[in-house]
Amino acid sequence: xxxxxxxxxxxxxxxxxxxxxxxxxxxxxxxxxxxxxxxxxxxxxxxxxxxxxxxxxxxxxxxxxxxxxxxxxxxxxxxxxxxxxxxxxxxxxxxxxxxxxxxxxxxxxxxxxxxxxxxxxxxxxxxxxxxxxxxxxxxxxxxxxxxxxxxxxxxxxxxxxxxxxxxxxxxxxxxxxxxxxxxxxxxxxxxxxxxxx
Numbered sequence: 001x002x003x004x005x006x007x008x009x010x011x012x013x014x015x016x017x018x019x020x021x022x023x024x025x026x027x028x029x030x031x032x033x034x035x036x037x038x039x040x041x042x043x044x045x046x047x048x049x050x051x052x053x054x055x056x057x058x059x060x061x062x063x064x065x066x067x068x069x070x071x072x073x074x075x076x077x078x079x080x081x082x083x084x085x086x087x088x089x090x091x092x093x094x095x096x097x098x099x100x101x102x103x104x105x106x107x108x109x110x111x112x113x114x115x116x117x118x119x120x121x122x123x124x125x126x127x128x129x130x131x132x133x134x135x136x137x138x139x140x141x142x143x144x145x146x147x148x149x150x151x152x153x154x155x156x157x158x159x160x161x162x163x164x165x166x167x168x169x170x171x172x173x174x175x176x177x178x179x180x181x182x183x184x185x186x187x188x189x190x191x192x193x194x195x196x197x
Contacts, residue, residue, distance in 0.1 A: 001079075001129065001146040002176030003153055004047075004055040005029040016081070016091070017049045021058070025173065029055045032174050033062020036070065040141035043073045045132065047080040052147045055174075059145065078128035079148040083116040090114050102154055102165060122159040125152060126197070129179050130186065137181065153177060160188045161195050 006025030010016045021029070036042050042063055046056040056072050063070040084090045093110065094101045104110055106118050115121075129146065136142045150171045157163045157177060165171070168190070178189045186197045 001125075001148055001153060001156070001179070002174055003150050003171050004049075004052045004147055004173065005032075005058065006173045007051045016087070019051060021051050021054045025051075026054065026058050028174060029058030030062035030065075033059035033064075033068075033070070034066045036063035036068040036143070037066035038141075039063075039068045039143045041136075041139070042068050042070045042143045042145065043132075043136075044070065044145045044147065045073045045076050045079060046147040047149060048075040048077060049080055049149070052079065052149070055147045056145075059147070073144075076128065076146075078124060079146050079152070081149060081151070083121045083124075083152070084114070085112070085116065086114045099165070099170065102151065106155065106158060118155050118159050121152070121155050125156055126160070126186070133179065133181060133186070148176075156188070157190050160197055161190045161193050163190050163193055 004021070005028050006022050007019045008022055010019045036059070044056045044060055046052040053075065060070045060072050093114065097104060101110075105115055108117060132144050132146070136144065153171050153176050154165050157168070157171070158165065161177065179186050182196050188195055188197055
């Protein structure tokens with residue numbers, strides 16, 4: 001699960017879905033896709049938000065050019081911002097608290113009417129990942145990519161792997177988590193830190 005590529009600034013916090021990829025973001029996503037050479041089959045799922053679709057398309061272009069068998073599997077709400085219940089208030093609080101908004105949210109100080117509590121968000125996102133992994137179980141040379149948003153991945157990175165953004169830094173574009181089956185569970189990895197769920 002990875003964050004979309006570089007986007008233009010969000011000019012309207014009530015309409016964050018309007019920000020598209022920059023030219024540099026497109027270029028980096030194509031280069032990311034070129035690194036998929038060697039995979040026989042790559043499925044790319046993405047958030048319904050435009051910049052995530054654009055990222056998926058650019059990754060697919062780079063992967064196809066590199067000889068990977070790439071399929072854009074389409075938009076999935078589980079990868080989007082479905083956890084935000086009140087976009088206006090979430091935008092206001094995010095502007096007011098800046099990066100600290102995430103800490104307030106993670107610690108339950110944001111009302112559930114604004115954004116879902118982290119355990120609920122994590123359970124939904126993880127169920128989606130598990131279901132997709134179940135579809136490709138045992139298939140060698142297969143990779144699923146899930147193009148999503150920083151808040152989703154920050155939440156999973158902390159809740160599942162124990163990596164706080166105050167310590168690791170904000171999530172970069174095209175950065176994310178990996179998941180792979182591990183016995184009856186999943187191994188969630190962020191860089192060199194891992195935890196079996």
